[in-house]
Amino acid sequence: MVEYKASMTNEEVNDLPLTAFGGDIVVVDSDDQREAADYLSSQKLVGFDTESRATFVKGVHNTISLVQLSGPDRAYLFRVNICPLSPEVVKVLQSRSIVKVGLAISDDINRLRTVNPSLYPHGFVDLQSIVGRFGIKELGLKKISAIVLGSRISKAQRLSNWNAVNLTEAQRVYAATDAWVCREIYQSLMTAEKEGYTTVSVDEQGAVETVEERPARTDGRKRRRFRRRRKRDDSE
Secondary structure (H helix, E strand, C coil): CEEEECCCCHHHHHCCCECCCCCEEEEECCCCCHHHHHHHHCCCEEEEEEEECCCCCCCCCCCEEEEEEECCCEEEEECCCCCCCCHHHHHHHHCCCCEEEECCHHHHHHHHHHHCCCCCCCCEEEHHHCHHHHCCCCCCHHHHHHHHHCCECCCCCCCCCCCCCCCCHHHHHHHHHHHHHHHHHHHHHHHHHHHCEEEEEECCCCEEEEEEEECCCCCCCCEEEEEEEECCCCCC
16 A cells, blocks of 8 residues: 655655656657657657746746656657647647646646647646645645655756757756656556555644545445554654
């Protein structure tokens, strides 16, 4: 049975091993996007993210520079500041049968539609909308990844120049990882939902509450069992 913490401190996250996408990373900056569309169309589950050039003026948001779509072994980075998404890729984003998973995606989709006004996306899942079902209180990708996957992702390139003439290797890996890890988190959560999971949280008095979720009964409802105990003193 999988065990999830409700939250993690920065120190706990930093103690975890660093992970990054290790598959093929393909940068797309031309109209010919057939290879990307063919690969993505063959997937049932795709990780999604976007990057925009950083702005340091309150209330000002730059348009999207990059759209990332990742399968298990290949990630495509679409440089939409150079070339718009092709109709074939737009079809993937509009497909109801291909699940696209991201984090806090409403703003991403709204800004994406400014560069592709004809886009009407379907089949998107926002991790922030489902992690609460598993007792997870964190909403940031780095901590959700730490809780669900037991690994740490780097956010060092977040404020880099995504409109640069050439993306650095570090930028490519960062962008691919952010999309891929959303896919991995979702897949892990869906597996846990079928097989059962436990969530653990600690209140201000040091009491530990464990909530055990078991696979659904025949009537479709989940079995829940609560256990509450005092947090042990470190000296014990």
